[in-house]
Amino acid sequence: MATYLEFIQQNEERDGVRFSWNVWPSSRLEATRMVVPLACLLTPLKERPDLPPVQYEPVLCSRPTCKAVLNPLCQVDYRAKLWACNFCFQRNQFPPAYGGISEVNQPAELMPQFSTIEYMIQRGAQSPLIFLYVVDTCLEEDDLQALKESLQMSLSLLPPDALVGLITFGRMVQVHELSCEGISKSYVFRGTKDLTAKQIQDMLGLTKPAMPMQQARPVQPQEHPCASTRFLQPVHKIDMNLTDLLGELQRDPWPVTQGKRPLRSTGVALSIAVGLLEGTFPNTGARIMLFTGGPPTQGPGMVVGDELKIPIRSWHDIEKDNARFMKKATKHYEMLANRTAANGHCIDIYACALDQTGLLEMKCCANLTGGYMVMGDSFNTSLFKQTFQRIFTKDFNGDFRMAFGATLDIKTSRELKIAGAIGPCVSLNVKGPCVSENELGVGGTSQWKICGLDPTSTLGIYFEVVNQHNAPIPQGGRGAIQFVTHYQHSSTQRRIRVTTIARNWADVQSQLRHIEAAFDQEAAAVLMARLGVFRAESEEGPDVLRWLDRQLIRLCQKFGQYNKEDPTSFRLSDSFSLYPQTIAQWRKAGYQDMPEYENFKHLLQAPLDDAQEILQARFPMPRYINTEHGGSQARFLLSKVNPSQTHNNLYAWGQETGAPILTDDVSLQVFMDHLKKLAVSSAC
Amino acid sequence: MTRCPAGQAEVEMAELYVKPGNKERGWNDPPQLSYGLQTQASGHRRSLLTKRVGAPQDGSPRVPASETSPGPPPMGPPPPSSKAPRSPPVGSVPASGMEPTSFPVESEALMEDVLRPLEQALEDCRGHTRKQVCDDISRRLALLQEQWAGGKLSIPVKKRMAVLVQELSSHRWDAADDIHRSLMVDYVTEVSQWMVGVKRLIAEKRSLFSEEAANEEKSAATAENHTIPGFQQAP
Numbered sequence: 001m002a003t004y005l006e007f008i009q010q011n012e013e014r015d016g017v018r019f020s021w022n023v024w025p026s027s028r029l030e031a032t033r034m035v036v037p038l039a040c041l042l043t044p045l046k047e048r049p050d051l052p053p054v055q056y057e058p059v060l061c062s063r064p065t066c067k068a069v070l071n072p073l074c075q076v077d078y079r080a081k082l083w084a085c086n087f088c089f090q091r092n093q094f095p096p097a098y099g100g101i102s103e104v105n106q107p108a109e110l111m112p113q114f115s116t117i118e119y120m121i122q123r124g125a126q127s128p129l130i131f132l133y134v135v136d137t138c139l140e141e142d143d144l145q146a147l148k149e150s151l152q153m154s155l156s157l158l159p160p161d162a163l164v165g166l167i168t169f170g171r172m173v174q175v176h177e178l179s180c181e182g183i184s185k186s187y188v189f190r191g192t193k194d195l196t197a198k199q200i201q202d203m204l205g206l207t208k209p210a211m212p213m214q215q216a217r218p219v220q221p222q223e224h225p226c227a228s229t230r231f232l233q234p235v236h237k238i239d240m241n242l243t244d245l246l247g248e249l250q251r252d253p254w255p256v257t258q259g260k261r262p263l264r265s266t267g268v269a270l271s272i273a274v275g276l277l278e279g280t281f282p283n284t285g286a287r288i289m290l291f292t293g294g295p296p297t298q299g300p301g302m303v304v305g306d307e308l309k310i311p312i313r314s315w316h317d318i319e320k321d322n323a324r325f326m327k328k329a330t331k332h333y334e335m336l337a338n339r340t341a342a343n344g345h346c347i348d349i350y351a352c353a354l355d356q357t358g359l360l361e362m363k364c365c366a367n368l369t370g371g372y373m374v375m376g377d378s379f380n381t382s383l384f385k386q387t388f389q390r391i392f393t394k395d396f397n398g399d400f401r402m403a404f405g406a407t408l409d410i411k412t413s414r415e416l417k418i419a420g421a422i423g424p425c426v427s428l429n430v431k432g433p434c435v436s437e438n439e440l441g442v443g444g445t446s447q448w449k450i451c452g453l454d455p456t457s458t459l460g461i462y463f464e465v466v467n468q469h470n471a472p473i474p475q476g477g478r479g480a481i482q483f484v485t486h487y488q489h490s491s492t493q494r495r496i497r498v499t500t501i502a503r504n505w506a507d508v509q510s511q512l513r514h515i516e517a518a519f520d521q522e523a524a525a526v527l528m529a530r531l532g533v534f535r536a537e538s539e540e541g542p543d544v545l546r547w548l549d550r551q552l553i554r555l556c557q558k559f560g561q562y563n564k565e566d567p568t569s570f571r572l573s574d575s576f577s578l579y580p581q582t583i584a585q586w587r588k589a590g591y592q593d594m595p596e597y598e599n600f601k602h603l604l605q606a607p608l609d610d611a612q613e614i615l616q617a618r619f620p621m622p623r624y625i626n627t628e629h630g631g632s633q634a635r636f637l638l639s640k641v642n643p644s645q646t647h648n649n650l651y652a653w654g655q656e657t658g659a660p661i662l663t664d665d666v667s668l669q670v671f672m673d674h675l676k677k678l679a680v681s682s683a684c
Numbered sequence: 685m686t687r688c689p690a691g692q693a694e695v696e697m698a699e700l701y702v703k704p705g706n707k708e709r710g711w712n713d714p715p716q717l718s719y720g721l722q723t724q725a726s727g728h729r730r731s732l733l734t735k736r737v738g739a740p741q742d743g744s745p746r747v748p749a750s751e752t753s754p755g756p757p758p759m760g761p762p763p764p765s766s767k768a769p770r771s772p773p774v775g776s777v778p779a780s781g782m783e784p785t786s787f788p789v790e791s792e793a794l795m796e797d798v799l800r801p802l803e804q805a806l807e808d809c810r811g812h813t814r815k816q817v818c819d820d821i822s823r824r825l826a827l828l829q830e831q832w833a834g835g836k837l838s839i840p841v842k843k844r845m846a847v848l849v850q851e852l853s854s855h856r857w858d859a860a861d862d863i864h865r866s867l868m869v870d871y872v873t874e875v876s877q878w879m880v881g882v883k884r885l886i887a888e889k890r891s892l893f894s895e896e897a898a899n900e901e902k903s904a905a906t907a908e909n910h911t912i913p914g915f916q917q918a919p
Contacts, residue, residue: 149872156868156883180816236887240820243880381710382703386717389869393722612702615714616722624705624714633712 004518004575015116015499016046017483020527022518023506024465026415026473030508031465034515035555037419037440039462039527044485044497045403046116047455049396053118054108058496061085062092065432068411071500072112073480078102086480087411115501121494128492129404130232130286130345131158132165134273137252138262139293139379143352146380147291148246150388155243157392159400159490160236163229165276166245169269170252170262171298175204175276176245178233184245189272191265194300194332197339200275204231207279231276260306264294266358267301267332270347270365274336278343285404285488286345287371287452293351293379295358301332303358312356329361337368341426344405345369346452348391352376352384370406370424370452374620387620395455400490406450408459410434411482415467415505418446422530423459425450436464441534453487456619460530478502516559521579555579556679567676699840699866700724719866793846795832799825801849802885809888812895817884824881831878841871848882857890 004022012018019040025031031038059070066088073086078101081094094101101107108114133151137144158164166176173189187204189195201207233242256262273288295303295312303325304312313323340347346369351357354377366373372391376384395401407428410418417436420443430447440462442448450457463481467473480502489495506515528551536544559576563569572579615624625633700720705713802825810818831837844867851860864883867875 149876152876152880153868153872155880156865160887240817240824240880240884243876247877377711377713378706378709380706381713382705382716383710383713386714386722389722616717616724621714623710623712625712 004520007518008520008523011501014048014113015501016043017041017499017501018520018523019503020520020524021515022503022520023511023515024479024503025508025515026465026477026505027467027469027471027508028465029469033508033558035551035558036519036524036528037462037531038416038465039440039460040481041458041523041526042408042461042483042499043456043458044406044408044450044483044499045453045455045457045487047395047401048116048118051116051118053120053495055120055122056097057121058109058119058498059083059092059095059098061088061090063088063090066090066411068482069484069498069500070107070109071482071498072110072115073500073502074110076110087413087482109498116497116499119496119498121496124494126492126494127281127284128161128163128234129159129400129490130163130165130277130281130284132167132232132273132277132286132288134167134169134269134288134290135249136264136266136269136290136292136294137168137170137249138256138264139251141251143293143379144249144251146378146385147352148249150379150385151291152243152246154388154392155235155239157389158235161234163232163281164235164238164242165232166242167269167273167276168249169265171254171265173265173269173272175231175272177230178238178242178245179230180237180241184241189268191263191268192299194268194271195275197275197278200272201279204276204279206276229280232280259308261297261304261308262294263298263306264292264296265299266290266292266296266362267329268299270301270333270336274340274343274345274347277345278339283344283405285492287348287402288340288345289348289350290365291350291352291379292357293353295356296329301329301361303329303361312358318360326361329358330364333362334364334368337364338426340365341369341449341451344449344451346371346404348372348374348452350374350376350379350384350388352379352381354378367424368426370450370457372452372620383621383623390619390621393619401454402490403453404451404488404490406453406485406487407447408450409447409484409486410461411446411484412463413480415465415473415479416481417464417466419443419462419464420445421448421459421461422534423450424453424457425459436466438464440531460527462527462531473505473507477505479505516573516575519559519575521576525579552579552675553678556675560679562676562680565680567673567680570676570680699844699870719869722869793842795829795842798842798845798849799829799832801853802828802882805852805885805889809885809892812892813888817888821881821885821888824878825885828878828882831874837874838871841867841874852886852889855893857886857893860886 007022008018017040019038020036021034021038024038025034061068061070063085066085068085068087070083071086075084075086077083081098081101082091083094084091098107109117131154135147135151139147155164165178168174168176169191171191173191174186175189177185177187179185189203195203198207252262254263270288270290273290277286277288297304297306304310305325313326317323318326337347347365348371349359349362349366350372351359351374359373359375363373365371374384374387376387378384391402393401408421408425409430412418412434414433416434418434419436420439420441422441425442425448427442427445428447428449430445432446434446435444441460443462448459450459480500482498482500485497487495487497508515528548532544532548535547555576556570556572559572561569561571561573611624611626615621699718701718702721703716703718705715707713806818806821806825832842844863848860848863848867851857851863861883864879864886868879
């Protein structure tokens with residue numbers, strides 16, 4: 001390995017892990033002085049076409065408080081058929097099936113190249129995937145038609161034995177009974193009144209009748225086919241009828257008078273969907289897919305009333321605590337999201353409208369459950385249609401890339417503790433020796449649940465070095481972390497992905513440059529950004545920005561080379577050179593990475609080919625802007641990369657180049673100048 | 685005039701297209717890629733153009749470092765750009781018996797060549813599949829015929845249906861299924877009403893076929909046992 005760049009890349013490709021620091025500071029005190037926390041980005045289901053799963057179950061450490069998985073870092077005594085757990089040092093006997101192992105005949109999980117390995121669980125019933133469509137009918141005619149067609153198309157993309165269901169809503173909420181016979185029935189609910197899970201299940205006839213005394217064993221939902229499967233049927237049985245049912249869907253019949261918004265009962269519709277799945281298929285992979293074309297205007301979860309003259313809450317309203325429905329609505333969706341996550345299901349939101357649809361209040365539904373949130377202008381756009389198609393993309397084995405019901409369990413060697421995780425997950429509240437009292441993100445646990453995930457789902461995981469300053473680390477000592485992800489593969493089979501990594505400890509005083517060289521600035525920027533966004537949920541915006549700026553200045557002071565009070569002398573090594581610029585971009589939420597503007601001048605065709613490559617694979621489908629220098633659309637590119645022309649300085653240029661971008665952000669040059677000044681100042 | 689169904693390769697090549705997005709309804713709506721283009725397996729190519737460049741520390745804009753300079757284009761055949769004119773399909777020559785045409789657009793699939801095998805397949809399934817399902821499929825095939833005869837179907841749909849029927853007749857179920865999927869993705873407005881019937885027909889034919897194959901194996905096994913004298917039949 002020539003450089004740390006290669007090391008970083010190889011580790012990412014093999015293990016799906018990127019650490020902010022790849023050489024770890026050996027004491028807690030020194031670690032806090034590094035400014036950027038020791039943390040990693042973990043992609044639990046990183047695509048590994050070269051890694052076929054093994055057909056047996058993992059070997060676990062026998063200590064009840066440990067249960068780490070056998071991995072390449074464990075010491076093995078092949079003669080005595082014993083292995084020593086590298087986390088708790090317990091000596092364990094190999095199971096009988098491993099009787100034939102030796103130095104030259106190692107099981108895969110002991111080989112270093114299998115630092116990441118996947119196991120298949122053979123036992124246990126395999127339950128089918130479930131897709132419950134929740135469809136807003138308060139759409140314009142051609143939008144509804146486009147949505148109907150997309151849903152009909154999706155029936156051809158779903159696996160034949162997946163279960164599918166349909167709930168439509170507008171002023172009322174309709175749960176459609178799917179039958180193969182001629183007449184279609186539905187259960188209608190008022191959109192104004194929320195119901196408990198039990199009430200919903202009772203009204204849909206899902207509650208089991210009182211069992212006779214002699215029935216000792218628990219009854220599975222499948223044993224009552226008439227009850228639970230009336231609303232969720234396998235695609236191969238129901239596709240023709242459901243195609244017709246979808247084709248016949250009409251716009252919500254309730255007339256919308258002048259000056260009014262349509263009455264949209266999104267809150268109750270979602271509540272019924274969650275209750276339906278809770279009562280029929282808890283703890284199995286299911287997606288609730290909500291398709292909506294406007295804000296909820298009625299019932300629990302409403303975001304705005306039906307009077308058009310009262311506008312939907314703006315940022316000013318929110319800042320001044322003047323958003324009338326926001327707290328209650330957010331609470332309603334948070335309750336639903338938490339219940340859904342507890343049931344192991346996930347919620348997607350597909351919102352296509354020109355105006356807002358209340359995603360602020362509903363975002364917890366996607367965030368806590370690992371579902372998708374897609375925003376578009378209309379269902380009749382290629383952005384929505386292709387994004388929706390890509391949900392059902394298959395991998396190299398012909399399986400869906402989506403996975404369900406994952407639990408992530410993390411173990412650390414004793415010098416480290418887990419501070420928390422930031423990503424589409426909920427805490428499972430599992431305490432233990434690895435859990436730190438100082439929380440960053442979702443903390444206080446060493447286990448999280450991710451109900452919906454795919455090969456690009458990534459969590460930020462934050463650690464704390466707990467080793468005391470005066471406790472020496474042995475020469476060449478390494479710290480270790482194990483990530484164990486149990487999940488339901490789209491083939492319905494359960495699998496376990498185990499990744500075990502190690503990194504060297506180093507004394508900061510004597511090896512600062514070594515630690516510096518192993519800094520992954522891209523990973524660090526993303527991890528800090530996630531922290532910033534997480535803090536912004538509960539803190540004021542300006543406070544978060546100030547925190548971010550302070551961190552950046554401290555980092556530059558620690559790792560920069562400069563003469564005091566001389567900004568022009570300031571230099572950062574290459575390992576850090578991108579970080580401030582990236583942070584400058586991250587200061588404004590929503591910035592995305594864009595190619596260097598200069599390339600567009602020199603290479604005309606290559607970027608178009610490049611873009612096509614990206615368009616073919618990216619999820620969700622991005623907006624596509626093809627522009628040229630001076631073109632009207634170029635302003636979007638310029639404002640994101642380097643807003644050198646803003647309303648603050650436009651007239652100083654004395655040129656006419658079209659409308660300036662309304663941003664208070666400064667240009668990168670100004671930002672860097674200020675940063676250097678602050679870093680070298682002894683006052684900071 | 686000879687009518688010849690387009691060769692499968694030509695149909696497939698012609699269906700790797702890019703259409704513009706709906707700019708009227710969606711701001712900067714991205715282009716629509718055909719099913720064929722989206723399912724093309726693309727290798728993991730690290731594109732040089734998206735490599736980040738550090739900010740100039742001395743204040744002057746600098747030429748990108750060597751690792752970000754424009755290198756050779758990504759390896760592998762470049763996907764067709766939306767601006768480039770569509771090139772004639774390369775690949776296998778159409779099946780024998782056809783007059784070689786440089787561009788197969790002129791030859792149209794014949795309705796009967798598509799409907800008849802489908803109806804035959806349905807007849808084959810009648811003993812094996814529930815009556816209601818058969819009637820439903822039949823209804824949709826009638827709809828297909830009506831739309832075809834009424835000129836409501838576009839040429840690519842007709843061509844792909846011809847290929848689908850060929851695959852179905854050759855018992856290549858996965859290939860037929862994939863074509864039905866590609867039509868649902870690319871031409872849903874035209875085909876959604878009846879295509880689900882074709883999809884079901886493929887599934888029923890496939891299950892009938894494997895049932896028959898299983899039965900044949902069983903009867904062949906018992907027949908073998910009967911011809912060998914003196915041996916007890918396996919329980």
